[in-house]
Each structure stands twice: as C-alpha cells, then as structure tokens.
Amino acid sequence: MTTAADRIGDRIAAPGTGEADWAPWLATRQWPAWQPDPAWQRVAVVAAHPDDEVLGAAGAMLQLAAAGVAVQLVVVTDGEASHPGSTVLTPGELAGRRVGETRAALAVLGLSTAGVTRLGLPDSGVAAHGDELVRLVTSAVTGADALLSVWSHDAHPDHEATGRAAVAAGRELGVPVWQFPVWTWHWAEPDDPRVPWADAVRVALPTAARAAKRAAVATFVTQVHPLGPDPADAAVLSPGFLAHFDRDSEVLFR
DSSP, X not given: OOOHHHHTTOTTTSXXXXXXXXXXXXXXXXXXXXXXXXXXXXXXXXXXSTTHHHHHHHHHHHHHHHTTOEEEEEESOOOTXXXXXXXXXXXXXXXXXXXHHHHHHHHHTTOTTSEXXXXXXXXXXXXXXXXXXXXXXXXXXXTOSEEEEXXXXXXXXXXXXXXXXXXXXXXXXXXXXXXXXSTHHHHOOTTOTTSOGXXXXXXXXXXXXXXXXXXXXXXXXHHHSOSSXXXXXXXXXXXXXXXXXXXXXXXEEO
C-alpha cells in the first residue's frame, strides 16, 4: 500500500513494518543460499555510514572470513550527522565515536585485521558527490574480487548514492556486486513490489555468528542508546528496528 510518507519521499520517517510481520513471511521464502566463489581472495564491503555493514552484512563478512577471504571495509562517511543539534557531542566528536565503534564491532566479529578505508564524504550529503564518490569507491576497491554494498534503493539518500557508486565500480572493474538492505526492512512490506525479491539470496547465521552480530551491533552505542535526555540526542535505531537484524539469516540482492 502506498502511504502519504511514500508520496512525499519520507519512507524512513513513516511508521515501519514490525518484525512480527516479517518473520512468518521470511520463513516461507525459498531463496538460494549465498555461495562465495572459492576463488575470491579479497572482498570489499562498501557502507555509507559506520554500522551499515554490521547491520546488513555481518553474517556475510563472517562467512567470507571463515573461508579465508580477506575482508576490506570502505566507509563513505564518518556518520557525524546522525544527531544534528546534539547537546552532548559536536559533529567532530560524534565522528570520532563512530569510528571507534567500527573498530570495536570488527574486533567483536573477529575481524580486527580487516582493512578499513574511510572516504570522509559528508554524512547526509553523499548524493551531491556522485562522480567523486564513484571515483573514490572504484579506487578503494580496485583489486577486490567482489563487492558487498548497501542497496541502491534503500530509501536513505546516502545509502542509495553509495549503492549506485558500488554498482558503477563493480561494472568498471568487472567484479560482481551484492547489495544488502538496511532501511528497507523498516519501510517495505512482505511481497513489496518495490523490492527485488526474485534476486534475493540468503546468508545463514549459525548460532555463534548470530550472537557475534548481536554483540557487534551493541558496540554502536551512539546509535542504539540516547546520547542524553534532550530529544536531539535520542537513539537513532529503535529496538523495533534493530529486531530486523537479530535474525538467523541475512538477505543480499544481486
């Protein structure tokens, strides 16, 4: 159903679809299992903000590492605009916190040796840097055998610009690109025609991987807990939203 929020392009701010609606539908999906190519030696994961990669692809990253594939993380912004008007942290201080949270999350996942490239583009302003972003992403991922990126139709402008850049980089370099949804689980609905379910694959998260992902998500303290009592410092990611990422599987689109 098309809502008023869809018509004004604000799907993220609209009331979302709960995990109780997703769970029974997902349980009936017969998507093929994602199978990394045994020939891959390095895979780059391209995220718009610190935490996108853990929310959408921690399980995939763990599967790659278990197969002996080197994981490289490319983060387009430092996430400094997640709390505009904060009474607690300046944008620079928030960026520093989020960079540290990424390091902590990778450590929890056992991926401390993963290379991290930060492109330093402005949070909430990535779409204005389209051509530059494609050049930066292409340069950063050159040599990778495949790319994972946030989905290019995820509704958040930074996510969409990042996804488009990853697709362009993959096309230029001749490597496959798999994309993971993040905000899609909030604004979409089961069988939503706006989502390419026919292109979906499933990444299984065994018990240990699921627990590691849960612990890694928790390291993003600035996002999952309030910075302070002021409304400008409220948590960005609600428990209801986070429930979408505490599953026994992830979804990638090709």
